[in-house]
Amino acid sequence: MMNKKLISLVPDSMKFIVLTVLANWISLLFHIASVFSIAYLIESLFHGTITAVDMLVVFTLIAVSIGIRYAAIIKSTAYSHIASCEVKNKLRTLIYNKLLNLGISYDEKLSTSHIVQISGEGVEQIEVYFSKYLPQLFYSILAPLTLFSILSFIHLRVSLVLLVCVPLIPLSIIAVNKISKRLFHKYWSSYTDLGDGFIDNLGGLVTLKIYQDDAYYNDKMNENAENFRKITMSVLRMQLNSVTLMDLIAYGGAAVGIIFTLMAFSRQAITLSQAVTFILLASEFFIPLRLLGSFFHIAMNGMAAAEKIMNLLALDTGMEKGRDQAFINGDIEISNLSFGYTPEIEVLKDISLHIPQNSFISIVGESGCGKSTIAALLMGFHKNFNGSIKINHTPVTAYTEKSIMQNMCIIRHQNYLFKGTVRENLLIANKEATDTDLYHVLKKVNLYDFIMTRGGLDFILHENASNLSGGQVQRLALARALLHDASIYIFDEATSNIDIESENTIHKIIMELSGVKTVILISHRLANVVASDTIFVLKEGRLVEQGDHHELLQRAGTYSKLYTKQKALEDLYTGGTHCA
Numbered sequence: 001m002m003n004k005k006l007i008s009l010v011p012d013s014m015k016f017i018v019l020t021v022l023a024n025w026i027s028l029l030f031h032i033a034s035v036f037s038i039a040y041l042i043e044s045l046f047h048g049t050i051t052a053v054d055m056l057v058v059f060t061l062i063a064v065s066i067g068i069r070y071a072a073i074i075k076s077t078a079y080s081h082i083a084s085c086e087v088k089n090k091l092r093t094l095i096y097n098k099l100l101n102l103g104i105s106y107d108e109k110l111s112t113s114h115i116v117q118i119s120g121e122g123v124e125q126i127e128v129y130f131s132k133y134l135p136q137l138f139y140s141i142l143a144p145l146t147l148f149s150i151l152s153f154i155h156l157r158v159s160l161v162l163l164v165c166v167p168l169i170p171l172s173i174i175a176v177n178k179i180s181k182r183l184f185h186k187y188w189s190s191y192t193d194l195g196d197g198f199i200d201n202l203g204g205l206v207t208l209k210i211y212q213d214d215a216y217y218n219d220k221m222n223e224n225a226e227n228f229r230k231i232t233m234s235v236l237r238m239q240l241n242s243v244t245l246m247d248l249i250a251y252g253g254a255a256v257g258i259i260f261t262l263m264a265f266s267r268q269a270i271t272l273s274q275a276v277t278f279i280l281l282a283s284e285f286f287i288p289l290r291l292l293g294s295f296f297h298i299a300m301n302g303m304a305a306a307e308k309i310m311n312l313l314a315l316d317t318g319m320e321k322g323r324d325q326a327f328i329n330g331d332i333e334i335s336n337l338s339f340g341y342t343p344e345i346e347v348l349k350d351i352s353l354h355i356p357q358n359s360f361i362s363i364v365g366e367s368g369c370g371k372s373t374i375a376a377l378l379m380g381f382h383k384n385f386n387g388s389i390k391i392n393h394t395p396v397t398a399y400t401e402k403s404i405m406q407n408m409c410i411i412r413h414q415n416y417l418f419k420g421t422v423r424e425n426l427l428i429a430n431k432e433a434t435d436t437d438l439y440h441v442l443k444k445v446n447l448y449d450f451i452m453t454r455g456g457l458d459f460i461l462h463e464n465a466s467n468l469s470g471g472q473v474q475r476l477a478l479a480r481a482l483l484h485d486a487s488i489y490i491f492d493e494a495t496s497n498i499d500i501e502s503e504n505t506i507h508k509i510i511m512e513l514s515g516v517k518t519v520i521l522i523s524h525r526l527a528n529v530v531a532s533d534t535i536f537v538l539k540e541g542r543l544v545e546q547g548d549h550h551e552l553l554q555r556a557g558t559y560s561k562l563y564t565k566q567k568a569l570e571d572l573y574t575g576g577t578h579c580a
């Protein structure tokens with residue numbers, strides 16, 4: 001229960017833990033002093049030997065002892081609070097920085113709800129370990145030894161009996177430790193499962209309502225909640241049982257000490273005041289350890305959470321090792337690239353392709369052939385690929401995520417816009433941009449007139465930009481991407497499922513960017529890729545053809561078949577009026 005690794009994460013808290021123990025120890029010393037005074041008072045009253053001055057001195061001593069104890073307890077609580085703040089602050093900062101380093105593909109390694117739970121409740125539980133459990137652990141060793149060293153001068157045997165009974169409490173704690181460890185692991189797994197399910201169901205609530213399948217998922221969540229309730233009840237039952245056991249040992253041990261005291265008193269081996277001192281202090285041998293026992297279970301829970309936090313902090317992000325580079329541009333060279341999301345299924349197979357700087361290239365192929373996977377690998381979202389991806393002769397994995405994000409921009413078919421004003425959403429891409437810059441990009445994407453009718457840059461977007469149409473969302477996302485001014489732009493189905501005007505606007509901008517920036521276009525609609533310098537055709541994860549539109553048509557291969565089929569369909573739909 002002394003987790004050295006965890007303690008080394010928050011070394012500053014140790015100072016306050018020591019101060020908490022010291023304050024508790026001072027409180028104990030003055031408690032002993034007041035007990036001695038009370039015992040003396042009782043003996044003097046019993047024998048009728050006390051004078052008024054003695055009485056005044058004794059009462060003053062008792063009052064001063066109580067006062068100092070009170071001050072010491074306040075100090076101990078304050079130190080423990082500071083230790084707890086230190087711990088929470090440090091752990092949450094470590095987790096936050098780790099998440100930043102893990103970057104956007106963090107959810108490949110841990111689920112969002114898992115992270116929310118360990119950084120929320122997990123840290124709260126660990127805080128108890130530092131602010132309550134650790135000070136109490138040291139204090140419960142110090143207190144019985146202090147009491148023993150003082151009381152042994154009065155009667156060694158009785159003091160020894162009390163001291164010997166003390167380790168029975170930690171022994172009982174060790175006995176339940178094994179059971180509780182297993183139980184707490186189950187508890188946390190069940191807790192994170194419940195969280196995962198909850199977030200997923202909440203995200204898909206509209207879909208569930210549309211298909212009227214919410215009852216099924218409701219039942220599934222109830223089942224998870226019931227599992228969590230059961231495991232929580234098991235934890236509580238285990239805690240209650242062990243508390244009862246510890247109470248038995250603590251009060252039983254004190255009772256044994258009192259019996260030995262009374263036997264010594266009846267043999268007249270000790271005086272009345274000494275007997276009273278032993279009786280009043282007997283329970284003090286056990287109370288600190290008994291209290292430790294009740295913090296123990298919360299600390300155990302904290303330990304389980306600590307393990308999860310340690311695992312998160314130990315994750316290899318790869319990005320931390322990268323090199324910061326403010327400007328990345330140059331040719332992109334992909335050589336013998338193979339990749340699978342799982343070891344069993346290879347999604348990309350031995351792909352080699354060359355993308356010259358500022359060229360306009362397209363990647364096409366049937367659904368599921370691996371186009372978006374190439375885009376994700378170029379953006380550095382996945383690291384465990386074979387082969388090499390180089391930008392400007394440097395492996396993509398050698399750059400920090402920050403450098404990649406500064407220089408490369410991906411626009412997907414679903415882009416996230418935040419709840420807030422249009423201005424706030426645009427400034428995400430470039431904090432320095434002026435209102436004039438923002439109006440300029442809005443004009444470029446054909447949104448200026450619409451935004452102005454809604455109050456301009458202060459127009460507030462709802463959650464998920466639900467007060468914009470699909471095409472408007474895409475155009476605003478494109479405006480944001482243009483403000484970012486990257487050197488490499490990847491458009492991954494950026495014009496899927498939107499109106500024809502928005503598609504034309506976006507396509508016009510892609511054409512404007514080509515020649516000035518490196519543009520990588522992934523599109524199902526082959527009419528959009530016709531003007532590309534090079535078109536790469538994928539089939540089942542392999543690069544099967546490359547060349548410009550005319551070369552590929554002449555080859556009469558996969559591209560030609562796809563293009564002819566699509567053109568025929570579009571001609572049928574538009575009556576031959578719309579297609580490149």
Ligand SMILES: Nc1ncnc2c1ncn2[C@@H]1O[C@H](COP(=O)(O)OP(=O)(O)OP(=O)(O)O)[C@@H](O)[C@H]1O
Nearest residue numbers: 341342347365366367368369370371372373374493
């Ligand atoms: N996160 C993931 N985990 C596991 N498999 C994935 C993941 N993302 C994609 N895949 C699989 O990898 C393969 C290639 O997917 P990818 O999205 O790259 O295809 P695509 O060519 O872009 O398809 P589409 O044109 O439909 O967008 C698919 O078989 C898909 O099931």
